[in-house]
Amino acid sequence: MYKDEILKLKKEKNAIILAHFYQNDEIQEVADFVGDSLALSKMAASTTADIIVFCGVYFMAETAKILSPTKKVLLPKKNATCQMAMMVDYDELLQYKTNNPDTIIITYVNTRANIKALSDVIVTSSNAEKIVKNYKDKKMMYVPDKNLGTYLKHKLGYNIDVWPGYCYIHENLKVSDVLTMKEKHPNALTLIHPEAPLDVLLQADFVGSTKQILDYATDSKKIEFIIGTDKGIIHALKKQNPDKKFYLLNDGLSCKNMKMINLEDLYISLRDELYEVSVPEEIREKAVIALDKMMELS
């Protein structure tokens, strides 16, 4: 019932529903577009819809508002936040910048608007490596994911400081998880998201963002895969590859904040235009410069 009502309202209000790969299956099914942070940012920047309903977490809806300031952006559950995004404090980063004026601040998209406003460039897990290469001779600070920052530092050998933040579901992955699953599924390839710790990533056959994992599994001739990221991605993996088999690397790979939105929340949000996301213009003007830099370099 909600599905039909949502589709009707969407048409009446010229709205678009954007959903992250980590959302519940029912949300992915009703969305106009399902993607990773990079693709969703691009879609938010280019849509002609009047309303963007963002099924994800707060920083994603906020990023859509920064890129599309004239549109109404709704987040169906107002307390859906990303724990990693809350691990960087504005005053601390400002202090770091003041003490290190020549350091390039490379900021993961998983941050609040005021942190983006202090940054030189934003990255996602899809484009971080490519963008960081533009600053190879500079000193860099990677904010806030210590694991992705450490992975880039290890892979590229650049001078990168890392902020001590992390994503709790990926941080909990262990080398023993990989060894156990490889023993159980000896023919499977192991595909892991770079928000996992370096020792775990070094056990992977492929390290990539959700979209890169999806493309890798789709293009591969192999039929079994161990997946080291949120279980929401399994929906898209199975949809694109009905004859292949996917095993989650461990049972804890489910972000509770990403699973908060259900069809009823989405319906009510669209019907009553709840909960609208706003960004103060003085912050937005600075944050959009760092986001535009990402678009230019990615």
Ligand code: SF4
């Ligand atoms: S999966 Fe991790 S990084 Fe993504 S929203 Fe959840 S806590 Fe944040």
